[in-house]
Amino acid sequence: MSDVQLPNSGQTAADEPDGGRTPVRFRNPGLPAHRHRMADFDPRAAKRAERQVLVMLGLSALGTIFFIVAYFAVPLDGTFATLQVSNITLGLGLGFGIFFIGTAAVHLAKTLMPDTEMFDERHPQRGTKEERDDAAAIMVQSGQESGLGRRPFILGGLVGAAALAPLPAVVLLRDLGPLPGDALAETLWDEGVRLALDPSAEPILASDVTLGSVFHVIPENLYESDHFLDEKAKAAVLIMRVDPDVVEYDEDRVGWDVDGIYAFSKICTHVGCPVALYEQQTHHLLCPCHQSTFDLTQHCKVIFGPAKRALPQLPISVDDEGYLVAQSDFLEPPGPSYWERG
Amino acid sequence: MxxxxxxxxxxxxxxxxxxxxxxxxxxxxxxxAPSRADATIAPTVEGAVGDVDRGQELFLANCATCHGLQAQGGSAGPSLIGVGAASVDFQVATGRMPLAQQAPQAPQKPVVFDDQDVADLAAYVASLAPGPAIPEPGEVEATDDVEAIAAGGELFRINCAMCHNVVGSGGALTQGKYAPPLDDVENRHIYEAMQTGPQSMPVFNDDNISPEEKQQIISYLDHVNTTPSPGGWSLGSIGPVTEGLFVWVGAMVLLLGCAVWLGAKSS
Amino acid sequence: MSTPAGSTAAFTPTSRTARLSAGAADYLDERIGAARLVKGFARKVFPDHWSFMLGEIALYSFVILLISGTFLALFYVPSMTLVEYEGSYAPMYGVTMSEAYASSLNLSFDIRGGLLMRQVHHWSALIFVAAIVVHMLRVFFTGAFRKPREFNWVLGVVLAVLALAEGFTGYSLPDDLLSGNGLRIIEGVILAIPVVGTYITFFLFGGEFPGETIIPRLYILHVFVLPGIILAVIALHLALVVAHKHTQYPGPGRTNDNVVGFPLMPVYAAKAGGFFFIVFGVIILISGLVSINAIWVYGPYDPSPVSAGTQPDWYIGFVDGLLRLMPGQPEFTLAGFTLSLNVFLPSLVVPGLMVMALLAYPFLEQWVTGDNREHHLLDRPRNAPVRTGIGVMAITSYCVMWAAAGNDLMALAFRMSINDLTWFLRFMFFVLPPVAFVVTKRICLSLQRKDRELALHGHETGRVVRTADGEYFEVHEPLSDTERWLLVQHETYRPMAIPPKAHEDGRKPSVVERVRANLSGFFFEDRVEPVTPRELAAAQHHGEHEAIEQPTGDEAARRELTSGTPD
Incomplete structure (x- = not known):
């Protein structure tokens, strides 16, 4: 049985100390007297409501016609001005055409259809005793007639086979894509690959990168790749030139920069947005998606926000013609963290 | 011999x-070697030709407190030697300088100096050491050439949009700094900002973004700022946040209002 | 019962039209049993209240999504093949882009009404989810999820989750810079799933990000799989509404055993049907006047650029906000493997827990109350203070996360430091929800006390009377029975007795029993019970103030009532 604690239900008046003269609960007073609308007793009000509905329907028809006229009267010539006119006129025409049908129907229902409230009885979801007994009997009987209870191996076999049957659907999905392999750790950067401007792919002279500059960089050979967007999503790089003295000395990275020109992965180590905002006074890099902030003077260590790892640095040098080139690929996978990354 | x-x-x-x-x-x-007076062609601002001596007077009176008597810089302001006329024009003619108070970054204020003053100051600073000049009016004119606008848009998205937003509505930087909106900026100042990298903004020199490309970017911005929003009210062109706000305070309120009307008993 | 006498008289075929419709009715009845259908359903009573139309807004915006989406699908090309744009939008001329983006631009610029339909589709998507949320809040705060409607609540939660999925797949389809960066974030999030994340991304994207298959794959999910499932679940959801009959607000004449309202035909059909046109009309009007997702300004997707103010649509905002609030520290390398809890927790674990909590709540509350009866009368939110408190607490934490997703725009608009703002919101994420709970619960209890006061003493009239003894009092006008009923009709649960150290048979109370008793205490310890007739009689008789403060019944009787052990 239920263990519900209801002080003011389920008790009978007889439980009360005063012997039941006062009921424990108030009684539902029943529906209050119906209040009639103007339109119910005033024919003029009814007539007025009827007119209002008719006006709304008329406005709807006008809107629809306006839409059709506007559709043919406002040609699209590629300018924003006509497109704006077209959008507004079509929107207003169609919008009012549909809106006023709705208000007409609702107004009609509210003012002219009967508004006397009606009752329906509710019945509990639970079936009656007989219904439940019958249902139980049917289930037991079908169980017996199927014979599965007496033949447990058939039941087991059925369950087993049915459980196996969906597996091909899973297997079929195998060819949705290749296995990851090392794909995420390898980029187009390699020894001697020139740093080039995004999107023109023109190589960059070290001498062109002046103090305070930031260049958005791609590998020069990017467009030779079959899937250059995939490659760009890993290889995008930002180079900045700063006074080498402001950068904290890191013994492991000696010679990775060219006279204060530093190259860092542009792909956030959080979830992969381009970390493209460079503040040249503070030397901070900010990701606009989730505000991870990286400090160039500390080799792009995270100083704020949800990223954990520093942006990978690309070791660069200068080739014979004075162009910036990579010394190698990134020494760690660029972009967001993943399980096998290590 | x-x-x-x-x-x-x-x-x-x-x-x-x-x-x-x-x-x-x-x-x-x-x-x-460039002499002081005719180091470059004297800077002109809107036709006003700069005068070095008058510029020096203005400088001593208005700027030297922070930037030093010889513009060598100090704890309160950076050195101005070599920043060029473009930098002076940008900072002073947009009202960023003189600075009212120390803040995360210099806000735009009503401009203190007239064109002649700006030209004089620019002439003085340019005379200290060579630096980027104020661009000629022809260099900063927006074109309505379709391909230039398209190219400018692409460059803007790659180099500028991450801070200034794709249509130049502006954006936040760290610690209270921000990239200002670009809808009400003169072409000349856009050019100078790229050229000189004011405050947090990095420098985009002519090898990074060529003068022609800078003009394309200006053309793109001009296009964005002068064409109407075809879909109607643009909600500030800052993307899904204001759209979401509008759904709740505009659309939902309207629809709930309709529902309340529907549920209310007719009089 | 629901058919007033004499209403069938109209069926006597007198005119030509009447004869025709009688013929048609006859035809249908002999083939599909139309008469039984009409008799069974046409006069079904629906209670009338504006808050019962919220689910309708969601349903109708879904229908509008189907209609406008079909139009868009006539022109949209779900392909990532790169093409050079040659349409009429000048600033993109000659730019390399995917066919998906190019066709979205064409749809906007070269198809008359195309932009309008795109805006209708997007606005109704945002309204669809907003209406689902408001509808859920109504159901939650009024306790409409209680028996027998628990399954329908579960179906509703499933629909909400499906709606989010449907929204996100649609958000990605234009393949512009904004949606591409959204997909990139999704890739990063999936990569953060321990062990299988990398494999899932490679299977989802058909290789590396962005690849060339994700748009067609999202497309088939967006236009076929998800809408199909949503339609099926909606059908079940509505079937259950019909089976259970709609809940109703308490009021005179409304009981747990009846439903009071208007018949489906004609009143409710006209109202609900008309409301479809109202919702549709309003959405079209908004779409004609207010721009949404101006895809042309973003340019085609490219992994290198990004725009300031890159945000998802509002309904994914809470996840994005949580990603922004989360500090980066909890990323570890264990035995050569990387565990990115800084991404995995806020983006997948917390939203997962939120959905679980939503699914579990009706069952939890029933377990705590032990109330096994059917409930068709809704609660006034004040009469369930802890539930209402929990609801407001959930809304508050949702709003903090939501606000965090716009931290950059707030920082820009109010010239604040984004770092300070983020720290402030991190702090608020823990502080505000409990505060909201306590404040809401207190407000509910005060409102209940006010109800008691009103029920006992009636309205203040402002008339002060001096008795012969020189006493002053204000005359109160007693409430009518109808007025009073709303204030006294509800039931109050009392906390279950803490189980004794040992049951009578020597068995110790189990942990479950103790947890249940403690939860019951948490829910119902603070309560204000409704006025009973006896209290009212006492108050009217004595006119004394004490009667209001005294809870009902004498203590001994209550002890007896609450000492039963749960079984």
Whole structure:
């Protein structure tokens, strides 16, 4: 049985100390007297409501016609001005055409259809005793007639086979894509690959990168790749030139920069947005998606926000013609963290 | 020739040679090196030609407190040697300088100086050391060439949109700094900002974004700022946040209002 | 019962039209049993209240999504093949882009009404989810999820989750810079799933990000799989509404055993049907006047650029906000593997827990109350103070996360430091929800006390009377029975007794029993019970103030009532 604690239900008046003269609960007073609308007793009000509905329907028809006229009267010539006119006129025409049908129907229902409230009885979801007994009997009987209870191996076999049957659907999905392999750790950067401007792919002279500059960089050979967007999503790089003295000395990275020109992965180590905002006074890099902030003077260590790892640095040098080139690929996978990354 | 050869060993020869060398170097320097007054063509702002001496007076009166008497910089303001006329025009003519108070970054305020003052100040600062000049009006004119606008849009998205937003509505930087909106900025100042990298903004020199590309970017911005929003009210062109806000305070309120009307008993 | 006498008289075929419709009715009845259908359903009573139309807004915006989406699908090309744009939008001329983006631009610029339909589709998507949320809040705060409607609540939660999925797949389809960066974030999030994340991304994207298959794959999910499932679940959801009959607000004449309202035909059909046109009309009007997702300004997707103010549509905002609030520290390398809890927790674990909590709540509350009866009368939110408190607490934490997703725009608009703002919101994420709970619960209890006061003493009239003894009092006008009913009709639960150290048979109370008793205490310890007739009689008789403060019944009787052990 239920263990519900209801002080003011389920008790009978007889439980009360005063012997039941006062009921424990108030009684539902029943529906209050119906209040009639103007339109119910005033024919003029009814007539007025009827007119209002008719006006709304008329406005709807006008809107629809306006839409059709506007559709043919406002040609699209590629300018924003006509497109704006077209959008507004079509929107207003169609919008009012549909809106006023709705208000007409609702107004009609509210003012002219009967508004006397009606009752329906509710019945509990639970079936009656007989219904439940019958249902139980049917289930037991079908169980017996199927014979599965007496033949447990058939039941087991059925369950087993049915459980196996969906597996091909899973297997079929195998060819949705290749296995990851090392794909995420390898980029187009390699020894001697020139740093080039995004999107023109023109190589960059070290001498062109002046103090305070930031260049958005791609590998020069990017467009030779079959899937250059995939490659760009890993290889995008930002180079900045700063006074080498402001950068904290890191013994492991000696010679990775060219006279204060530093190259860092542009792909956030959080979830992969381009970390493209460079503040040249503070030397901070900010990701606009989730505000991870990286400090160039500390080799792009995270100083704020949800990223954990520093942006990978690309070791660069200068080739014979004075162009910036990579010394190698990134020494760690660029972009967001993943399980096998290590 | 003989006499000359004979006197080569004269004790005065060394001194004479040194003197001549000095003279030649001096003359060459005077001829080749920029002199203070005509280092570059005097900067002009909206037609006003700058005057170095008047510029120096203005500088001493208005700027030297922070930037130093020789514009060498100090704890309160950076050195202005070599920043060029473009930088002065950008900072002063947009009202960023003189700075009212120390803040995360210099806000735009009503402009204090007239065009002539700006030109004079620019002339003075440019005279200290060479630096980027104020662009000619022709260099910053927006074109309505379709391909230039398209190219400018692409460059803007790659180099500028991450801070200034794709249509130049502006964006936040760290610690209270921000990239300002670009809808009400003169073409000249857009050019100068790219050229000089004011405050947090990095420099985009001519090797990074060529003068022609800078003009394309200006054309793109001009296009964005002068064409109407075809879909209707643009909600500030800052993307899904204001759209979401509108759904709740506009659309949902409207629809709930309709529902309340529907549920209310007719009088 | 629901058919007033004499209403069938109209069926006597007198005119030509009447004869025709009688013929048609006859035809249908002999084939599909139309008469039984009409008799069974046409006069079904629906209670009338504006808050019962919220689910309708969601349903109708879904229908509008189907209609406008079909139009868009006539022109949209779900392909990532790169093409050079040659349409009429000048600033993109000659730019290399995917066919998906190019066709979205064409749809906007070269198809008359195309932009309008795109805006209708996007606005109704945002309104669809907003209406679902408001509808859920109504159901939650009024306790409409209680028996027998628990399954329908579960179906509703499933629909909400499906709506989010449907929204996100649609958000990605234009393949512009904004949606591409959204996909990139999704890739980063999936990569953060321990062990299988990398494999899932490679299977989802058909290789590396962005690849060339994600748009067609999202497209088939967006236009076929998800809408199909949503339609099926909506059908079930509505079937259950019909089976249970709609809940109703308490009021005179409304009981747990009846439903009071208007018949489906004609009143409710006209109102609900008309409301479809109102919702549709309003959405079209908004779409004609207010711009949404101006895809042309973003340019085609490219992994290198990004725009300031890159945000998802509002309904994914809470996840994005949580990603922004989360500090980066909890990323570890264990035995050569990387565990990115800084991404995994806020983007997948917390939203997962939120959905679980939503699914579990009706069952939890029933377990705590032990109330096994059917409930068709809604609660006034004040009469369930802890539930209402929990609801407001959930809304508050949702709003903090939501606000965090716009931290950059707030920082820009109010010239604040984004770092300070983020720290402030991190702090608020823990502080505000409990505060909201306590404040809401207190407000509910005060409102209940006010109800008691009103029920006992009636309206203040402002008339002060001096008795012969020189006493002053204000005359109160007693409430009518109808007025009073709303204030006294509800039931109050009392906390379950803490189980004794040992049951009578020597068995110790189990942990479950103790947890349940403690939860019951948490829910119902603070309560204000409704006025009973006896209290009212006492108050009217004595006119004394004490009667209001005294809870009902004498203590001994209550002890007896609450000492039953749960079984």
């Amino acid at each position: 003989r006499t000359l050869a004979a006197r080569r060993r004269h004790p005065a020869a060394t001194a004479l040679l040194l003197l001549m060398a000095l003279l030649v170097t001096g003359a060459a320097y005077t001829a080749l």
